[in-house]
Amino acid sequence: MSNNDTRRTTGKVVRVLKDYGFISSETMPDQDLYFKTSWFQGAPPLKEGDVVTFELKTFGDDSQAYYVRRATDEIDSSDLYRRASPSAPRTYNLFKWAYLGYLPNALAALKELALDERWEFKNQPDRPLPILYSYLFHTFGRLVLQTKVVVNESVSLAAFNTGLVDSRYEPIYGLFEPNQEVRTPWQLRGFCIAGEDSNGQNLVRHFNPLPQAAHYFDQPADLLYDIRGGIPELDWNHIVIECIDRYPDEFLEDHRPTGFAVEDSSKVGEQERRAYFEKLGMAIKADKRVYRRIMNRVKDAIDLSIKRTSWNFKTAVPQYYPKVRQLQLLLPICLVSDEVVDLALAVEKTDSGNYLGHTVLTLDWAYRNARLICRPDSDWLEPHEIIEGVIDEDDT
Numbered sequence: 001m002s003n004n005d006t007r008r009t010t011g012k013v014v015r016v017l018k019d020y021g022f023i024s025s026e027t028m029p030d031q032d033l034y035f036k037t038s039w040f041q042g043a044p045p046l047k048e049g050d051v052v053t054f055e056l057k058t059f060g061d062d063s064q065a066y067y068v069r070r071a072t073d074e075i076d077s078s079d080l081y082r083r084a085s086p087s088a089p090r091t092y093n094l095f096k097w098a099y100l101g102y103l104p105n106a107l108a109a110l111k112e113l114a115l116d117e118r119w120e121f122k123n124q125p126d127r128p129l130p131i132l133y134s135y136l137f138h139t140f141g142r143l144v145l146q147t148k149v150v151v152n153e154s155v156s157l158a159a160f161n162t163g164l165v166d167s168r169y170e171p172i173y174g175l176f177e178p179n180q181e182v183r184t185p186w187q188l189r190g191f192c193i194a195g196e197d198s199n200g201q202n203l204v205r206h207f208n209p210l211p212q213a214a215h216y217f218d219q220p221a222d223l224l225y226d227i228r229g230g231i232p233e234l235d236w237n238h239i240v241i242e243c244i245d246r247y248p249d250e251f252l253e254d255h256r257p258t259g260f261a262v263e264d265s266s267k268v269g270e271q272e273r274r275a276y277f278e279k280l281g282m283a284i285k286a287d288k289r290v291y292r293r294i295m296n297r298v299k300d301a302i303d304l305s306i307k308r309t310s311w312n313f314k315t316a317v318p319q320y321y322p323k324v325r326q327l328q329l330l331l332p333i334c335l336v337s338d339e340v341v342d343l344a345l346a347v348e349k350t351d352s353g354n355y356l357g358h359t360v361l362t363l364d365w366a367y368r369n370a371r372l373i374c375r376p377d378s379d380w381l382e383p384h385e386i387i388e389g390v391i392d393e394d395d396t
Helices: 103-113 130-145 197-206 236-242 249-254 270-286 288-311 363-371
Strands: 005-016 020-024 033-036 051-059 062-070 150-152 157-165 171-178 186-193 317-321 326-333 343-349 355-361
Touching: 033 051, 103 130, 103 157, 103 186, 130 157, 130 363, 157 186, 157 197, 171 197, 186 197, 236 270, 236 288, 236 355, 270 288, 288 326, 317 343, 317 363, 326 355, 326 363, 343 363, 355 363
Parallel strands: 033 062
Antiparallel strands: 005 020, 005 051, 020 033, 051 062, 150 157, 157 171, 171 186, 317 326, 326 343, 343 355
């Protein structure tokens, strides 16, 4: 079998520890296959004797089980939790699961409790605390994926770990009670610190262990760009043609396809805006000279970014991309000027050690994704310097 050979097969769980386990399979009768519990897709957690399917990956003489699922869950993977216990959330959408009251007040209360941090971009926001809003929404989705939203049915309480801390670095939890109006199953009772005030005391009384924070990576090395992997390979059609609406206006003005009529996309509706940039992308694709110029400028920007990363490893910023549920790294892309970052390139390290560039993101979008893991310690991804643009559909 060649390196990186993959296929879907069936086996039985023979051992489960905290972070990893082993699966026996007739495909590899002489070897129990290693898997990480974070590779399991489903709920509740696996136990010994469960029949599972998985993707077998072989690297030389070593084989491992990836993307593990229970065999009974193979019918419909679009909802990993429909066979979970009755107390498990049935949705990844926080606002379909719980009513938070008047949202600006709920966000303000969480901000007041949390360690001081900027939760807004440079420009005046259309909604309060947009970074915190995105953080809370997508953190809940990640917690549901990892079955870390906990329900105590006997006392009708639910809770989750927000991943935020107060000024003493004590974890902040959300405590929920049944929603009597039945619009959502739950409603927010309050954000709290374990053991403090009535909500924190109820949390300790009724949840043991306390809810865990979301987990995003297995190895610290996953958070660093390995320069030995070289320059990432890109899907140019996606990076340029399909994402052209994310490029700065000044750059697009300097790389206009021949005969293309420029319009002010900021003064039209979202549907008209999308149609305009789709038309622009097709015009660039048809104009080979302009297409190559854009590609060459992006390549130059990536070269500079890699040099910058080799000088300072903090240049590459880890992000969790909720749309694909994957940890990636963000590299700064300077297009108009080498001194100003215009976009972030999201890259993934492959099993071969090479890097793939998946997409480019606007800086506000990139910061939201990066903040899910931790507050970025970066000299180029700073919220007070970022203008919030069009809200992405994943964030609505």
